[in-house]
Amino acid sequence: MVDADQTFVIVGGGLAGAKAAETLRAEGFTGRVILICDERDHPYERPPLSKGYLLGKEERDSVFVHEPAWYARNDIELHLGQTVDRVDRTAKTVRFGDDGTLVRYDKLLLVTGAEPRRLDIPGTDLTGVHHLRRLSHAERLRRVLAALGRDNGHLVIAGAGWIGLEVAAAAREYGAEVTVIEPAPTPLHGVLGPELGNVFAELHREHGVRFRFGVRLTEIVGQDGMVLAARTDDGEEHPAHDVLAAIGAAPRTGLAEAAGLETADPARGGGIVVDERLRTSDPDIYAAGDVASFPLALFGTRLRVEHWANALNGGPAAARSMLGKDVIYDRVPYFFSDQYDLGMEYSGWAPPGSYDEVVIRGDAGKREFIAFWVQRGRVLAGMNVNVWDVTEQIQQLLRSRSPVNIEALSNPHVPLDSLTS
Incomplete structure (x- = not known):
C-alpha cells in the first residue's frame, strides 16, 4: 500500500526518469518524488542530439521533456548537477556525492543510462x-x-x-x-x-x-x-x-554494482538485471531505460535496449510497478532513424546468425520497402524504410510467433494484417 508519507527517489534525469516522475503524479502518488540529475540541464530527449537539433532544424528548448516550471508545479524535487555516489540498501538511503547529504527512500528507481565508450588509442586528449x-x-x-x-x-x-x-x-x-x-x-x-x-x-x-x-x-x-x-x-x-x-555506449552500472545489485554479463550487453516488473535483485529498487537488462519472453532472452522508445515506455512502467500495480514490461524493441531523405523504423531483434533470410517487400533500390528478418518462417524483426504507418502491423507479426507465407510476406499487394489473421 502506497501512502503520502512515502518517498520515491529517482536517480537519473533523462527521458526515463522524467517520464517516471510524471507517471507517479499521474497515477495519484502524493508522497515525495525526488529526481536527481547529474547534468545541469533539465531532463531532455536524446534523439534530436544527432538529428534535428544537431542539424540546426530544431531549437534548443524543443529537446526538453517538460518546461522547467513543470517540476515545481507538480511538486517534483529536482536536483540538477548532483551525483549520487552511494546506495545503502540496509538504511535505504542514497548519498549525494557533492556534500554527502543522505536521502532516505521507500522505493528507488535507477535510470542512470549509458555513457559513450572511449577510444583507447593515442591522441584522444587532443582538441577536436x-x-x-x-x-x-x-x-x-x-x-x-x-x-x-x-x-x-x-x-x-x-x-x-x-x-x-x-x-x-x-x-x-x-x-x-x-x-x-x-x-x-x-x-x-x-x-x-x-x-x-x-x-x-x-x-x-x-x-x-x-x-x-x-x-x-x-x-x-x-x-x-x-x-x-x-x-x-x-x-x-x-x-x-x-x-x-x-x-557504442556502456551501461552506467557502477552505483548498482557498489550496492550489490545483480548485473548482467558485459559480454551479453551488461546492465542491471531486472525482472518483468523492472524490479532489481532488491525488491525496493527498480531500474529502467538504457541501464536495465530485462527479460523478453517473445525472444526467449534478456535484452538491454539503448533506444528512445525503451526510455519513453520503461520509465512509466517502472513507476507503476513501484506503486504496486500489475506491470509486465514486454515491449517489442523499437527505434527509428533519419538520414538525408531516408526515414526508417525498426521493430524486433534479429542479430546476425539468428535468422535464415531477409525478405524484402517493396523496392529496395528506391529505398521504399519493408525488410523482414525471418527464421523458419517466423518474423523476428521488421524495418520499414520510407514506408509509414505499418509499425503496429509489423509488431503484430512478431508477436504472433506463427510461420507466415514468405511469398505473401514479400508481396506489397497483400495486406500485412491478413498475414496474422
Whole structure:
C-alpha cells in the first residue's frame, strides 16, 4: 500500500526518469518524488542530439521533456548537477556525492543510462576529439560541423552505428568532408546484418561519405594540441580536423554494482538485471531505460535496449510497478532513424546468425520497402524504410510467433494484417 508519507527517489534525469516522475503524479502518488540529475540541464530527449537539433532544424528548448516550471508545479524535487555516489540498501538511503547529504527512500528507481565508450588509442586528449551523448556535446558538435562545412574541413568518424551515420549525414548537410572508419564489413552490421547494411553504405556514398571497412583507428595525430589526421591499422593516414568517437555506449552500472545489485554479463550487453516488473535483485529498487537488462519472453532472452522508445515506455512502467500495480514490461524493441531523405523504423531483434533470410517487400533500390528478418518462417524483426504507418502491423507479426507465407510476406499487394489473421 502506497501512502503520502512515502518517498520515491529517482536517480537519473533523462527521458526515463522524467517520464517516471510524471507517471507517479499521474497515477495519484502524493508522497515525495525526488529526481536527481547529474547534468545541469533539465531532463531532455536524446534523439534530436544527432538529428534535428544537431542539424540546426530544431531549437534548443524543443529537446526538453517538460518546461522547467513543470517540476515545481507538480511538486517534483529536482536536483540538477548532483551525483549520487552511494546506495545503502540496509538504511535505504542514497548519498549525494557533492556534500554527502543522505536521502532516505521507500522505493528507488535507477535510470542512470549509458555513457559513450572511449577510444583507447593515442591522441584522444587532443582538441577536436568528440563524443555525442549529452546536450553539451551536441551544442559543441553543432558549432564544429558548421565550421567544417564553411572551411571545407574533414571529420573522421570512428564507428558506423546509428550515431556515427546520423552525424555523418548531418556533417554532409553542413558541407563537411566525412570519412567513416568501421571494423565490420558493413554499417550497422551487428543490428541489420550485411544484407541491409549495404543499403545504408550506398545511401551515404551517394552523399559523398567515404567508408573504410575492416579497419580500426590506431592513433589520432595532432600538432599544437589540435587534430591533424587519423591513422588506421592498415597503415593509412586520413586527414582530419575533428574526430568523433561513435563506438557504442556502456551501461552506467557502477552505483548498482557498489550496492550489490545483480548485473548482467558485459559480454551479453551488461546492465542491471531486472525482472518483468523492472524490479532489481532488491525488491525496493527498480531500474529502467538504457541501464536495465530485462527479460523478453517473445525472444526467449534478456535484452538491454539503448533506444528512445525503451526510455519513453520503461520509465512509466517502472513507476507503476513501484506503486504496486500489475506491470509486465514486454515491449517489442523499437527505434527509428533519419538520414538525408531516408526515414526508417525498426521493430524486433534479429542479430546476425539468428535468422535464415531477409525478405524484402517493396523496392529496395528506391529505398521504399519493408525488410523482414525471418527464421523458419517466423518474423523476428521488421524495418520499414520510407514506408509509414505499418509499425503496429509489423509488431503484430512478431508477436504472433506463427510461420507466415514468405511469398505473401514479400508481396506489397497483400495486406500485412491478413498475414496474422
